[in-house]
Amino acid sequence: MTRITGWTLACAVLAAAALAGCATRRAPAPVVDRTPARAVPAPKPPVAQPAPAAQAAPEGQYLVKRGDTLYSIALEHGVDYRELAQWNNLEDPTRIRVGQSLRIRSPERAAVQVGSVRGAGPVESRPLDAAALARQGQGDASAKTAPKALRLPYSRENLALLSKDEAKPEAQPVAAAPAATVARVEPKPEARPAPAPAERDPDAIEFVWPARGKLLAPFSEPNSKGVDIAGRVGDPVIAAAPGRVMYTGTGIRGYGKLIVIKHDNGFNSVYAHNREILVKEGQSVARGQRIAELGDTDSDAPKLHFEIRKSGKPVDPLRYLPADKPS
Numbered sequence: 001m002t003r004i005t006g007w008t009l010a011c012a013v014l015a016a017a018a019l020a021g022c023a024t025r026r027a028p029a030p031v032v033d034r035t036p037a038r039a040v041p042a043p044k045p046p047v048a049q050p051a052p053a054a055q056a057a058p059e060g061q062y063l064v065k066r067g068d069t070l071y072s073i074a075l076e077h078g079v080d081y082r083e084l085a086q087w088n089n090l091e092d093p094t095r096i097r098v099g100q101s102l103r104i105r106s107p108e109r110a111a112v113q114v115g116s117v118r119g120a121g122p123v124e125s126r127p128l129d130a131a132a133l134a135r136q137g138q139g140d141a142s143a144k145t146a147p148k149a150l151r152l153p154y155s156r157e158n159l160a161l162l163s164k165d166e167a168k169p170e171a172q173p174v175a176a177a178p179a180a181t182v183a184r185v186e187p188k189p190e191a192r193p194a195p196a197p198a199e200r201d202p203d204a205i206e207f208v209w210p211a212r213g214k215l216l217a218p219f220s221e222p223n224s225k226g227v228d229i230a231g232r233v234g235d236p237v238i239a240a241a242p243g244r245v246m247y248t249g250t251g252i253r254g255y256g257k258l259i260v261i262k263h264d265n266g267f268n269s270v271y272a273h274n275r276e277i278l279v280k281e282g283q284s285v286a287r288g289q290r291i292a293e294l295g296d297t298d299s300d301a302p303k304l305h306f307e308i309r310k311s312g313k314p315v316d317p318l319r320y321l322p323a324d325k326p327s
Helices: 006-024 070-077 081-087 130-135 158-165
Strands: 061-063 100-102 215-217 225-228 236-238 243-250 258-262 266-275 290-294 303-310 314-317
Touching: 070 081, 070 243, 081 100, 158 225, 258 290
Parallel strands: none
Antiparallel strands: 061 100, 215 225, 225 303, 236 290, 243 258, 258 266, 266 290, 266 303, 303 314
């Protein structure tokens, strides 16, 4: 039998105690957060930002909009598209962009010289001397003198004279006669005259009808900026007044083959939907000269769309054309 020493027994006891301690060790209790959970606010919907306001063009400038062409801008402002391109240094008239600022007036070359206005000198006041005051009122009713006292020697005659003057009664004012009563007579209502016809434009020039045919549609801005004249394809179209051809082509949507003629006093005439154009840009034309053949380009039927514009603004052609229309 093996002999167990004290040292061996002590080691065994320590080992058993260590094993027992390990067996009885417990894992730490889990930590649970029992505080009430906070509600997370829902995200707010995005607020629609207002659209930026349209930028206003400065005086003498035009901001290009979608659908604009240099030709349509020139027509709306009554200028030559070539001058418009020159004022804005545009080498290619077809290359303009939306939002681009274009000069629509000729650059001013003469500078206005403003000078200072000289005001009047200071007002000098001088007091009037005694002599000047004495001269004032002479010869007019402004000079007043005090009544002079008259001393008479005592006598019975003078006493009777003074007593007679004091005994005179004072003059009584004459009562004004009552004003006569005048009966009030109401004026008879006058018949109102009929409204006068529209006054003739003092700048008007002599126009003639550009084509023969029935009037299809009158002037009605903004829907119709001119009049439509019926006709057959190939009918002659003539210049309504003498001038210079400012534009020919198809660069403006809705007009088809188009002619624009520049006249005096700021007037332009427009001829649209032509089948054939018989003049060139820069050419001078006479009143009644044949410039095109009536057609139906960019139109649903053969017709001539005719406009008269003053400084680029459409006006009613019937105000400027003769009343007797050729048929």
